[in-house]
Amino acid sequence: MFYGALVWDPWLIVVQIVCLQCLHYLTLGFFLTVLIGASVSRMSLAYYFDFTTLTVFTDTGRCIIASFVLTALAGAVYLLLLIERSRKCLDFSVNLYIVHLLICICYGGWPSSTTWWAVNGTGIGVMTLLGEYLCIRRELQEIKIPAGRYRLNV
Numbered sequence: 001m002f003y004g005a006l007v008w009d010p011w012l013i014v015v016q017i018v019c020l021q022c023l024h025y026l027t028l029g030f031f032l033t034v035l036i037g038a039s040v041s042r043m044s045l046a047y048y049f050d051f052t053t054l055t056v057f058t059d060t061g062r063c064i065i066a067s068f069v070l071t072a073l074a075g076a077v078y079l080l081l082l083i084e085r086s087r088k089c090l091d092f093s094v095n096l097y098i099v100h101l102l103i104c105i106c107y108g109g110w111p112s113s114t115t116w117w118a119v120n121g122t123g124i125g126v127m128t129l130l131g132e133y134l135c136i137r138r139e140l141q142e143i144k145i146p147a148g149r150y151r152l153n154v
Helices: 010-036 059-083 086-108 114-139
Strands: none
Touching: 010 059, 010 086, 059 086, 059 114, 086 114
16 A cells, blocks of 8 residues: 555545454454354343443353454554554554444443453553554565566676
8 A cells, every 4th residue: 555645535444443342342242252252052132231240259250351352453454454554553442442332322322340341441551552563564575576577787
């Protein structure tokens, strides 16, 4: 991608937000299925959006917390693949978690659990910092130009 001129493209931004949100919930569903799928009788949206399920006092709660942290790690890779710019990582990460907060409020009310806020705050931090790191590494790579095409006649 060419990073020279900034072009305002609101449709691209909306598509990136929707893709990032969908990938986030698909990945969270995958990790929830792997980590707690065998130990619960039935998977439910409560594991995604109910703040009372995030607890350190039960094995299921700890597995849900691990699912959220692993999803944040995967989210950093999604930032690298979808967003590609380190300076946009914070914006997209916070946007993802604000949308998640709004869905949680609609589902089960205002999250009053300290654990919920700590897990999601950690998720924002992990996703943003690792995403920025990965994007900066890609931005700083050398541009390879094939030697055979451009020869200098000296």
